[in-house]
Amino acid sequence: MNRPRPVREVSGWPLSLTEFAVVLVNIAVVFGLRRLFDSWDYFGPTAISLGAAHLLAWLMRRARLSMLVSVVTSMVIMVFFIANARYGSTTAALIPTADTWRALGDHMSLAWDEFAVVKAPAPALEGFVVALMVVMWVVATISDMAAFRVRTVLEALLPATTIFVFTALLGVDDGRVLTTAGFLAAAGLFLLASRIAFPLSAAVPVGRASSSQPLVQLRAGVAIVAAALLLGVVAGPLLPGVGGEPVIDWKNLDGSGGSRVTLSPLVDARGRLVQQSDVELFRVKTDLETGAYWRTTSLDSYENGVWGSKYTYTSAQGTLSKPDSSQGVIIQADITITNLGDIWLPTPYEAVSVSGIDASWDDESSSLVTASGRTTPGTQYSVRAIIPTYTPASLRAASGFIPDDIRIRYTALPTDVSSRVTGLARELTADLSTNFDRALALQQFFQDNFTYSIDVNPGHDNDRLETFVFDERVGYCEQFAGTYAVMARSIGLPTRVAVGFTPGERVGDEFIVRGTYYHAWPEVWIDGSWVSFEPTPGRGSPQAVAWTDVQPAQAGGFETAPDDEEVNEGGQLALPSTTLDVDDNLLDLNQDETADGAATGDGGGVPSWLVPLLSIVAVVLMLCLGWWFGLPALVALRRRRRHGAAADSRARVFEIWRDVTNEYSSHGRMIKPHETRREFIDRLRVDAWVPSVKLDALATSTDDSQYGAAEPTDSEIESLRELGDEIISTLYDRGDAGDKIRRRLNPRSLMS
Structure with missing residues (x-):
C-alpha cells in the first residue's frame, strides 16, 4: 500500500538559494517590463512592491501562519502599502481615505482607457504603475506559496511566466534577447534549486559518494543551465527564418494594415507645462517673422473624458497634401530637435512636403510621425507648409453643408456627456446663422469669462467639465480646448483638438521652442477646411488674428532675445555670462506626476519617493x-x-x-x-x-x-x-x- 510521502522540513543553503531564485525570477519579469514603457519610471515602485511582498511572505512562512491567514494578511498590507507609497498625501494617519480611493479610481480609469489605444513604448502613467505594483505583489505572494508551501515548481513559475509572455507579445523589440536570457537564467536557477531543496525521490549520485551531493548537483546543474542558455542566446538568432515575417502577426491581428494607435498627448499636458518650462525642445528656422503654431497632431475621439486618436500612417517623402493655395501662403521651415522626445514631429500647419527625415504621414490629421519611434537630439528636417489667410467674410460665406463621413466622425460624443454643458452651448449660439459665427461665439465665451492657470485639477471628464464651466472658470489649454470641442460638437460643428506649441522665442532667424510653449487648441471643419480657434485666455496664434480677433499671445510674450544673447553649440539658449548644461535640463516629456501634483525626479533635495x-x-x-x-x-x-x-x-x-x-x-x-x-x-x-x-x-x-x-x-x-x-x-x-x-x-x- 502506497503511503503519502511526508513533507520534509528543509533548511540551510538549498532553501535559501531557492528563496533567492524565486525573487530573481520575478525581478527578471520587472526588468522585462521595460519593453512596454518609454522610461524606467515604472521600475522603482514596482520593484519595491515586489520586494515588500516577498519579505512579507517569508516572514509569514517563518511564523507558520496558514495559507488563508497569509493571503488575507498580505492583501490587507498591500492596500496600506500602495496607498501610502503612491497617495501618501491623501491618507490620514496612514489609513486610506475617500480622497485616496478617488485619486486611485481616476488614475486606474485613465489607464484602462489608454490601455485599449496606447502602443508600446508607452509613458508610465500613474495608473499603469499602480496596476503593476498590485500585479507583482500578487505574483510574489502566489509564487512564494506555490514554491514553499505546496512545493510545485510549475505553478510557482506560472504567474511570472504569464506576465513575461504578455510583455513579449505587446512590447517593443529593444532588449528582447537580454530580457529573455535573464528570465530563462533565473527560471533555470529556480528549477535547479527547487529540485535540490525538495527532491521528488532519493537523489541519484552525480559524483563521488564522499562528496556533498547537493553541492555536486548544484555545480552540475548550473553548468547544464548555463550551456543551454548560451546555446539558445547565441544559436537562436542565427536559425533560418528568424528575421522573416511572422507566421502569426500578433501585433496586427486587427487587420489594420499598419495603423498606429497612439496615446493622447493631453493625458500629461499639465505635467509637460509644469515640468518642462525652461527646457528647450526644438528650433525652427523660417523667414516667417511672426512664427506660427507648431502643430504635432490632432485628436478626433472623445471617450470617458479623454481625447484620443486612431490614424493610419503611410510613408512620408516628398508631397504630403495639396491644400488650396488660394487660401494661404507657402513657407519654408527648417526644424532641429534638441530635447524633444516624442513620436510626432512638429510642423507649421498645414504641411505640404517634408525632406531630410524618415517619417510617416497621416492625411486625416495632417500629422508627421518619426519612423524611429521617438525623436532624438540632433534630428533635422525641412517642411514646406501653407499658412492659411482666411477672412471673416470668406468663412461666413462658406457653405454649411457637412458630408456624412465628417459629421459622423467629428461630432460624435458619449451619450452621458453633461446636458448642462451642451445646453449652455446651444444657448450661446441660438441666434447665430453660420458655423463660423457659432464657433466664434464659443471662443469668445471662454476668452471673456475664464482665466488661465495650471494650478488646477487636470482633466475634462463630466464632473470636471461642469465644475470648470459653471464654477471654477480657471484652467489651462487642455481644459479650454477639450471643453470647447465638446460644446462645439454638441451643436453640430465638426471639431477636433490640435496639439503642439506656440511660436516660442525668436533669436535671429530662429524660434527657440521650450516646454512652456506646449499648447492645445480646437479646429473646426468649415466648408472643407480645418480652421483653428483660440479659447484659451492669454494665448493667440499670429496667423489667426484675422478671423479670431485674438491678438498674438503666449507664455512670456513675444519679446525677442536681447542682442547680447548667444546660441551655444549644444543647442541651448545661453543667457549673458551664463552657460546652461543640456544634461541638467533634459527631462523626459512623458515623465509622470505624483498623486499630489509634485513633479518627480527633480534631482534635488529629498527624492519624492523616499518619504512615502x-x-x-x-x-x-x-x-x-x-x-x-x-x-x-x-x-x-x-x-x-x-x-x-x-x-x-x-x-x-x-x-x-x-x-x-x-x-x-x-x-x-x-x-x-x-x-x-x-x-x-x-x-x-x-x-x-x-x-x-x-x-x-x-x-x-x-x-x-x-x-x-x-x-x-x-x-x-x-x-x-x-x-x-x-x-x-x-x-x-x-x-x-x-x-x-x-x-x-x-x-x-x-x-x-
Missing part, C-alpha cells in the same frame, strides 16, 4: 514591534483574567492545568477530547521534553482537586502553580530561535 517609502517602513516596523510585544502581552492578560475569574480553588487548579496544555498545544501536542489526563501524560512521555515526575505530579494533583472530597488549600495551589510555571518554562526554552519566534508570533495562542 520611509513611512511604509515605519508602519511595517511598528506593526512588527506591536505584534512582537503586543501578542504575548495579550496572552498574559487573557491568562490573568481566566485565573481571576476562577470561582473556587478547584477552578484555580484547573486553570493551571489548562495553562500547561495550552503551551503543549503551541508545540503541536494537543489533548484529545476522549483522553484522560493520565492518557495524555503517558503520550507525552515519548517526547521526553519534561521530566515524567513533574508531569505525573501535575496530573495527579489536578485529578485530586477535581474529584477529591477536600478542596485544595492555598499553599497546595501555590505549589502547583510553581510546578506549572516550571513545565511551561521548560517547554518555552526548547527548539531553536526560529521555533521560538514562530511560537511567540502565532496568533492561535489568543484562542487558547
